[in-house]
Amino acid sequence: MNSVKELVESNCLKSVPSNYICLKNSEDSILCETQNIPTIDFSKLTSSNPNERSTAIQQLGDACRDWGFFMLINHGMSETLRDELLRGSQGFFDMSVEDKREFAGEKLFDPIKCGTSFNVMVDKTLFWRDYLKCHVHPHFNAPSKPPGFREIIEEYSRKSREVVGELLRGISHSLGVEENYIHKRMNVEMGSQVFVVNFYPPCPKPDLVMGLPAHTDHGLLTLLMQNEVGGLQIQHNGNWIPVHPLPNCFLINTGDHMEILTNGKYKSVMHRAVVNNKVVRISIGIAHGPPLDSIVEPALELLPKDNPPAYRAITYRDYLQLQQSHQLDRNSCLDRIRI
Numbered sequence: 001m002n003s004v005k006e007l008v009e010s011n012c013l014k015s016v017p018s019n020y021i022c023l024k025n026s027e028d029s030i031l032c033e034t035q036n037i038p039t040i041d042f043s044k045l046t047s048s049n050p051n052e053r054s055t056a057i058q059q060l061g062d063a064c065r066d067w068g069f070f071m072l073i074n075h076g077m078s079e080t081l082r083d084e085l086l087r088g089s090q091g092f093f094d095m096s097v098e099d100k101r102e103f104a105g106e107k108l109f110d111p112i113k114c115g116t117s118f119n120v121m122v123d124k125t126l127f128w129r130d131y132l133k134c135h136v137h138p139h140f141n142a143p144s145k146p147p148g149f150r151e152i153i154e155e156y157s158r159k160s161r162e163v164v165g166e167l168l169r170g171i172s173h174s175l176g177v178e179e180n181y182i183h184k185r186m187n188v189e190m191g192s193q194v195f196v197v198n199f200y201p202p203c204p205k206p207d208l209v210m211g212l213p214a215h216t217d218h219g220l221l222t223l224l225m226q227n228e229v230g231g232l233q234i235q236h237n238g239n240w241i242p243v244h245p246l247p248n249c250f251l252i253n254t255g256d257h258m259e260i261l262t263n264g265k266y267k268s269v270m271h272r273a274v275v276n277n278k279v280v281r282i283s284i285g286i287a288h289g290p291p292l293d294s295i296v297e298p299a300l301e302l303l304p305k306d307n308p309p310a311y312r313a314i315t316y317r318d319y320l321q322l323q324q325s326h327q328l329d330r331n332s333c334l335d336r337i338r339i
């Protein structure tokens, strides 16, 4: 199995192999440091005080509409669990190539898959990223090694479903429909949940490569956390903004299926990950969507009158296939289903 980690460790790398070198245009490297993404306080969203809750719902709706990305604080998930998950993830990538090969997977919907880049079958340039991907709901799958990792992933997945469940209630509210609207329409209780660890080793020439190129996420909501190392950048009003997360927060983004469902009111925002030349960066994303066979299309109840649907109906499974079978490039996969 190819992996950036093994490449870096075996070669004492001073330069970058040519198949990793990304052509970047100069505009892409300009960063806007003056803005940071909004913050939502989860404890206010779940507060028994109606005023506090309705203010938080308003802020949540604004964040989904104006940014598509926000930090979530006071989410109730323990720092210990997050630390254990990061340690387990490091432990997974530290295993021998043979041990990891057991989980390599071959096909897109393999329940556990570990590999490198985005999809080596279609990538023209390789990305400076190794990954582990597990389908953790409605059926739970996770590697049996290293010891304890599977149990931590299971607990983390369960807790993140609870957090996302509350956020989806708040989002339904913010859209002016009853709080279980998205739950019912998207069958969230039986929904798919995909857990991904991104492992970005240090790179001798970080400016020449990409960890993950600009893309949008599939699904309704992604919950993202990282070790203490920065690298995530998001696009906002045409600018690239480096994200500086508050300690112990989650980064949440509205995914392509939220954009489809709301007919573009809540945007699925382009983001990318850059790497550095000093330390390993780990990020852990968990995407929450409807069941794989559900058809997703703009919800008529959410459309203003005379506003035609802007996306064609497609099953979640077919959409994933569409996204994974094309190179990640500067355009969102949503462009492929825009009417």
Ligand SMILES: O=C(O)CCC(=O)C(=O)O
Pocket (backbone or CB within 6 Å): 196, 198, 212, 217, 226, 231, 232, 271, 272, 273, 283, 285
């Ligand atoms: O590494 C990051 O911060 C971003 C990861 C990401 O965008 C993804 O896994 O879809």
Ligand SMILES: [Fe+2]
Pocket (backbone or CB within 6 Å): 215, 216, 217, 271
């Ligand atoms: Fe992403």
